[in-house]
Amino acid sequence: MAERKRQLVRDELGDAALRLLAKQGFEETTVDQLAAAAGVSRRTFFRYFASKEDVVISFLSLVGEQIVAEVEARPADEPPAIAIREAVKAITVEHFLENREKSVALIRHTQGVPALRARFAETQDLLRDDVAAALAHRAGDAEPTPRQQFAAGLGLMAFAGALTHWAAGEGREDPAVVLDAAFAEAGKAFAL
């Protein structure tokens, strides 16, 4: 129950921060202001978020964990491309359709602010390892093969591309359709 309270505080803190960031811009806002906006000290802010970027990015990396779990749960004989596509589809639809406006704003910020874009690239890079490991584990291998790593990376690129496209259209399109299109294009990337 202490765990639950901690999560509650964290949500509260994150909401206040996102509101302020949306109003002032990321680079123009200091951590002191974020803490003040939520009514806590700067020190406490850093007990809930490892960095200023973390407030924005943690949302994405939460999605990441669930994608990994979903990939792992997919049938072992399914091709990697399909497994990732369906995993991403399941999680995305669930997460992004509920609070569309917030998601669109979040994605836009992540694309537009250099520091956030960098952090996004970083987390995606780390996530790639985890997805590749999930693919390997699902197939009964101990170590991911290069091909599984490339599949994971390409799948996440398709995911990111779909997110960008979806956010550019204000989130009006059906995520499943956008994702299918992105994965189809990604699959033809190296077509001769």
Next chain:
Amino acid sequence: MAERKRQLVRDELGDAALRLLAKQGFEETTVDQLAAAAGVSRRTFFRYFASKEDVVISFLSLVGEQIVAEVEARPADEPPAIAIREAVKAITVEHFLENREKSVALIRHTQGVPALRARFAETQDLLRDDVAAALAHRAGDAEPTPRQQFAAGLGLMAFAGALTHWAAGEGREDPAVVLDAAFAEAGKAFAL
């Protein structure tokens, strides 16, 4: 000629920095120490490198520029996968074979230090846009298509994978062979 001198100073500075970083580790070394090792002030260091990570990464992003130029120079009817592969091969062989030890150390550091790995992911992300633009320009398009973006991304992933593999083997293998293998695997990433 002022330009040339500036480049000279920059090289000198970079060399001294890399030597110290290799000895002490990246996180354990402050910018003050890097500056002192080269005999300049901290302020001057930042006139030549935008950040501490930049000393290590700028080498990679220099390679990036040349890859873009090489892609652009490739025949327009060549498939993207081949164009990127050959472009990367040409640049890589030229750059990494000459000073093998330095390259291996650089790659190892980039993989091992979280901050550098993050920066690498970031620059690769930016480079992807440039490579995609080069592909588009070469094909006569104004804007890169999603497929070209995925091709650029997958090509750079293959590049990075090949670098890792090559550095893991102390740089004893033939880069061209390693790259060909990586691109072959990458091409099968989404095979069904």
Next chain:
DNA sequence: GCCGTAGCTGGCACTGAGTGTCAACAATGG
């Protein structure tokens, strides 16, 4: 109800990255 203890909080001080500003000091050209 009393008390130790465990977790959370705020305040403080500190390190280290990165930036703006300015004065001193070449080097260069007329």
Next chain:
DNA sequence: CCATTGTTGACACTCAGTGCCAGCTACGGC
């Protein structure tokens, strides 16, 4: 010999992130 331009070092400053400690709360045992 002088003016101009560019480079450098020094200083001060902001801000992110961390370590440390003292105070406060809540909770279970007695």
